[in-house]
Amino acid sequence: MRTIFGWFIVRINPYRSPDEGVDGVGGIDGAVVACFDITAQKRVEAELREARIAADAANAAKGTFLTTLSHEFRTPLNGMLGYADILHLDGPLNAAQLRKLERIKAGGWHLAAMIDEILAFALRDEGRESVRAERVDAREVARAAQELVEPAAEAKELAFVLDVPENPVELETDVGKLRQVLINLCGNAVKYTRQGEVRLVVREETGHVVFEVRDTGIGIAPEHQSRVFDRFWQVESAATRSFGGMGIGLAAAREFSRLLGGEVELESEPGRGSTFRVWIPRARGDA
Ligand code: ADP
Numbered sequence: 228m229r230t231i232f233g234w235f236i237v238r239i240n241p242y243r244s245p246d247e248g249v250d251g252v253g254g255i256d257g258a259v260v261a262c263f264d265i266t267a268q269k270r271v272e273a274e275l276r277e278a279r280i281a282a283d284a285a286n287a288a289k290g291t292f293l294t295t296l297s298h299e300f301r302t303p304l305n306g307m308l309g310y311a312d313i314l315h316l317d318g319p320l321n322a323a324q325l326r327k328l329e330r331i332k333a334g335g336w337h338l339a340a341m342i343d344e345i346l347a348f349a350l351r352d353e354g355r356e357s358v359r360a361e362r363v364d365a366r367e368v369a370r371a372a373q374e375l376v377e378p379a380a381e382a383k384e385l386a387f388v389l390d391v392p393e394n395p396v397e398l399e400t401d402v403g404k405l406r407q408v409l410i411n412l413c414g415n416a417v418k419y420t421r422q423g424e425v426r427l428v429v430r431e432e433t434g435h436v437v438f439e440v441r442d443t444g445i446g447i448a449p450e451h452q453s454r455v456f457d458r459f460w461q462v463e464s465a466a467t468r469s470f471g472g473m474g475i476g477l478a479a480a481r482e483f484s485r486l487l488g489g490e491v492e493l494e495s496e497p498g499r500g501s502t503f504r505v506w507i508p509r510a511r512g513d514a
Pocket residue numbers: 415416419442444445446447455460461462467471472473474475476477478501
């Protein structure tokens with residue numbers, strides 16, 4: 228004998244005849260029984276439940292893997308960057324050596340930034356990303372970004388212009404994350420510009436500090452402008468591929484800006500250049 232297992236919904240409704248019932252006094256004459264086979268629906272529900280458990284486990288494993296990996300990469304890199312910083316203490320370096328050292332540092336910082344972004348994504352996906360609040364002069368954060376990106380601009384003979392107000396621009400935010408946003412935007416501006424200049428502007432607006440990164444580079448087509456902020460998304464073109472990259476710089480810039488209570492916006496014209504504008508609330512409370 229074959230046993231058939233299934234799920235059914237059985238619905239029983241009382242049946243009353245329109246006229247007097249068979250017993251002559253009216254009332255319930257019987258029952259209407261309907262039986263619905265919901266086995267297929269139950270099977271799909273069980274499959275979805277299992278798939279969800281598997282996806283959660285895979286996500287947790289990915290998070291652990293990424294945090295471990297970033298840590299394993301970051302630690303030796305910190306040592307390398309530290310030694311690069313103090314190399315000059317052993318004796319004066321000549322101009323050519325200093326130039327090479329700057330390249331080593333710029334490459335190291337770029338790598339460190341990418342590792343930090345991957346780590347931030349992993350932490351954010353797990354809901355563990357934290358935001359600090361420090362008081363800082365926004366011009367200093369812009370200068371720090373300039374210092375790290377300028378060697379790459381010089382190597383391509385591009386002018387890097389820093390355009391900041393004369394007086395301090397007070398800001399209370401997570402300085403590390405803001406610096407990362409600016410480095411990513413300025414780094415891209417240099418990467419996607421063949422000639423002309425990259426300009427980093429700092430401006431004050433009511434309740435916000437605005438950072439603008441303008442370039443005279445290849446620009447971004449209107450149909451790509453909303454997608455460039457997606458993780459691991461790159462404009463599929465020979466022009467973009469020739470510049471290299473992973474497609475996480477802008478995603479990190481937008482996610483970090485939002486974590487700080489701000490936003491990033493893009494204006495671009497293919498062949499003429501791009502402007503990325505970042506608003507950061509002046510104080511964490513304004514977010
Ligand atoms: P990538 O590592 O590829 O630079 P990003 O997330 O930083 O990744 O940028 C995503 C894509 O957006 C890039 O591949 C490039 O096509 C485009 N892009 C970003 N910044 C600029 C820019 N300043 N000018 C032109 N295209 C840009």
